[in-house]
Amino acid sequence: MSDWNNDQGGSAHPNTFEQENWTNSGQAENTSANNAGFGNDDFDNGDGFVGEQPTGNEKCFGCGETGHRRAECPNPQEMTCRFCKQPGHMIKECPDKPPMICENCGDEGHMRKNCEKPRKINRDHVADVSADDAWNKIKQAAIERDVDDAKEAVEEYIKAVDGDITYRQLQEALIDQGIGLWLIPTERSLIQVFTNMDLQGHIDKKYTISYRFVEQADRPRELEGWPKSRDELLSRLDDAGEVVDRGVPLCLNCKELGHISKFCTQEKTERSDAVKISCFNCGADGHRVRDCPEPRVDKNACKNCGKSGHQAADCEEPPNPANVECRKCNESEFI
Numbered sequence: 001m002s003d004w005n006n007d008q009g010g011s012a013h014p015n016t017f018e019q020e021n022w023t024n025s026g027q028a029e030n031t032s033a034n035n036a037g038f039g040n041d042d043f044d045n046g047d048g049f050v051g052e053q054p055t056g057n058e059k060c061f062g063c064g065e066t067g068h069r070r071a072e073c074p075n076p077q078e079m080t081c082r083f084c085k086q087p088g089h090m091i092k093e094c095p096d097k098p099p100m101i102c103e104n105c106g107d108e109g110h111m112r113k114n115c116e117k118p119r120k121i122n123r124d125h126v127a128d129v130s131a132d133d134a135w136n137k138i139k140q141a142a143i144e145r146d147v148d149d150a151k152e153a154v155e156e157y158i159k160a161v162d163g164d165i166t167y168r169q170l171q172e173a174l175i176d177q178g179i180g181l182w183l184i185p186t187e188r189s190l191i192q193v194f195t196n197m198d199l200q201g202h203i204d205k206k207y208t209i210s211y212r213f214v215e216q217a218d219r220p221r222e223l224e225g226w227p228k229s230r231d232e233l234l235s236r237l238d239d240a241g242e243v244v245d246r247g248v249p250l251c252l253n254c255k256e257l258g259h260i261s262k263f264c265t266q267e268k269t270e271r272s273d274a275v276k277i278s279c280f281n282c283g284a285d286g287h288r289v290r291d292c293p294e295p296r297v298d299k300n301a302c303k304n305c306g307k308s309g310h311q312a313a314d315c316e317e318p319p320n321p322a323n324v325e326c327r328k329c330n331e332s333e334f335i
Contacts, residue, residue, distance in 0.1 A: 104247060105201075113248045113258045118201035123159045131160040138174075142181040145213045150181055154211075163199055167209060168237040175230075182212045185233065185240035186225040192257055193250050196241035207240035 059066050062073040070076075078087045084096045091097060099108040105117040129137075134157035141149035158165060171183050185207035190196070196205035215233075217226040227233035246257065253261040253269055278285050282294040289296075298308045305317040 126155045126159045185236035197244045198241040205241035
């Protein structure tokens with residue numbers, strides 16, 4: 001019942017696989033991996049070897065022989081289409097591949113990132129009930145002040161009328177029948193990959209819908225953004241929707257929509273939010289313990305003699321004042 005704001009009507013995989021695999025030899029983009037900051041600077045043409053000079057023992061992934069890489073193979077294999085599995089062409093040139101389908105509107109001939117049409121909303125997950133039953137469920141949810149039931153009932157009613165209703169028309173019907181359910185449109189700041197979508201699939205709406213059981217704001221912090229009158233509320237509903245995923249990737253390099261950092265044409269920028277790697281051996285940043293050039297420090301070694309295998313209480317060496325620290329200030333000069 002709480003799935004109303006999760007864009008169940010959108011694409012099942014909004015930010016992962018795009019239709020570029022018809023034009024990119026069938027290699028789909030993995031946005032979650034590429035946007036995590038892994039580029040292709042350390043790889044040689046995707047052949048799987050780190051960008052160093054060959055040692056003569058590498059095995060070519062093309063012919064299977066050693067001494068060269070696939071990019072330098074003197075006997076390259078003939079390309080094979082990833083769709084029909086026939087040699088001689090790539091998938092973008094395949095005569096048997098089906099037409100490109102937009103994941104946003106469902107039409108042929110373009111991709112989601114270039115689509116300017118309303119989104120085709122899939123409501124298969126919503127129960128099939130009559131409009132009267134759904135409306136009665138809305139009434140009962142308003143009486144019981146159950147937000148989840150109210151959202152579910154509204155979804156069922158919208159499906160029952162084939163989506164042929166707007167938020168404003170729905171709110172006017174609720175007012176006319178004295179049902180205490182209010183669709184409150186307020187302006188909120190959303191991150192780039194999210195947007196507001198109305199019941200007809202139009203995105204980039206200004207206001208975000210929230211379900212309430214009172215017409216006036218009952219929280220002091222909401223007074224500023226709340227509609228000042230009923231007329232303003234209804235007017236805002238013409239440009240309002242619920243939060244959904246845009247379905248297009250966000251580049252973590254230039255912060256623009258439509259591509260990932262791997263294919264960004266702008267100069268690579270250093271990420272300020274990247275996780276820093278610290279060495280637990282020497283305490284320096286930029287490398288792990290396994291790559292530390294300093295001698296490994298045994299943190300469980302004896303604090304008296306510095307040797308491993310026993311504690312200071314069992315040490316057979318005479319007490320060494322230089323290794324004794326004050327437990328209060330961690331100084332050893334005055335001990």
